Amino acid sequence: MGKPELKTEESQSEERTIAASLKDDVLTVSSPEGVEELSLRGYGVIEGNKLYLTFYEALFLLGKDELDLKNEESGEKMGFQDLMERFQTLDKDTWIRYLIYRDLRSRGYVAREGFGLGIDFRVYERGDYGKETAKHLIFGIQEGQPVSVEQLARTQKYVQSLKKNLVLAVINRRGEIVYYSLSQLTLK
Numbered sequence: 001m002g003k004p005e006l007k008t009e010e011s012q013s014e015e016r017t018i019a020a021s022l023k024d025d026v027l028t029v030s031s032p033e034g035v036e037e038l039s040l041r042g043y044g045v046i047e048g049n050k051l052y053l054t055f056y057e058a059l060f061l062l063g064k065d066e067l068d069l070k071n072e073e074s075g076e077k078m079g080f081q082d083l084m085e086r087f088q089t090l091d092k093d094t095w096i097r098y099l100i101y102r103d104l105r106s107r108g109y110v111a112r113e114g115f116g117l118g119i120d121f122r123v124y125e126r127g128d129y130g131k132e133t134a135k136h137l138i139f140g141i142q143e144g145q146p147v148s149v150e151q152l153a154r155t156q157k158y159v160q161s162l163k164k165n166l167v168l169a170v171i172n173r174r175g176e177i178v179y180y181s182l183s184q185l186t187l188k
Contacts, residue, residue, distance in 0.1 A: 022073075044057060136165045165182075168182060
């Protein structure tokens, strides 16, 4: 009786795979079901009848086997490594952003793209996405990578003006992430 259950699980996971395409470094989901399912779960941005994904959202979904990605230029199916290599040529921090995004999502948070001053992500409390604004803004840094106090102070002041919490996501050399919440920064 174990084999029929396994087939059922496999067919369910195949049904959950959502078709996406990559063209000119733009990741798109076109099927109405895929657009609805992913947007309700906090992925992508809807424009018209399409959902546009960021590279880290697509990498995360590929890693969970929830996305079937096709390269429109070559007609070939793309895997996690193919997409990672493609975006690392465009952004040297691709791996760092992906690690932070994956960690936040695996903890049950919805993480959306950040905005300016080194802020990588806006993070919504569990269950708040679509109902409340993001309470935390994530500033990702790699262990050993210098960040000036002036840059942190500017970012912290900006985040405080938005009435949000600034969280440093520090990635160590093994890829583990430690989060530090910053309170008001005063230098004398």
